[in-house]
Amino acid sequence: MPRGAKxxxxxxxxxxxxxxxxxxxxxxxxxxxxxxxxxxxVRLATKAKSEATRVAAGKELLDRAFGxxxxxxxxxxxxxxxxQVTMIGRTIDGPPNETREQWIARAYRELGVSPPAAAAAGPxxxxxxx
Numbered sequence: 001m002p003r004g005a006k007x008x009x010x011x012x013x014x015x016x017x018x019x020x021x022x023x024x025x026x027x028x029x030x031x032x033x034x035x036x037x038x039x040x041x042v043r044l045a046t047k048a049k050s051e052a053t054r055v056a057a058g059k060e061l062l063d064r065a066f067g068x069x070x071x072x073x074x075x076x077x078x079x080x081x082x083x084q085v086t087m088i089g090r091t092i093d094g095p096p097n098e099t100r101e102q103w104i105a106r107a108y109r110e111l112g113v114s115p116p117a118a119a120a121a122g123p124x125x126x127x128x129x130x
Contacts, residue, residue, distance in 0.1 A: 038064070
């Protein structure tokens with residue numbers, strides 16, 4: 001829960017369940033024209049000359065009647081953590097096969113510097129002690 005938010009409120013301070021006044025007018029206008037738009041989609045889906053138009057109209061009708069089809073997430077089922085996510089031209093791999101301490105030691109070795117005494121002694125926050 002964001003700082004300052006009270007129970008039952010969202011980030012903007014509007015209580016849960018309170019309609020958004022900024023979009024209420026647009027939604028009301030769209031709802032007013034919805035029956036005519038559905039009739040036009042039915043007409044296009046059944047009588048349009050273009051096959052692409054009929055498919056697009058049929059898809060819109062089905063989406064409204066049954067909801068959009070679920071999108072499958074694909075990856076390597078044998079190694080699900082190796083799935084890669086590409087963001088803004090950079091690739092992020094799954095987590096490494098090493099502990100935090102092993103990663104820190106490797107990072108110091110790769111940088112060619114010796115770790116400080118506190119890092120060499122291990123964690124000091126009471127975690128991961130045997």
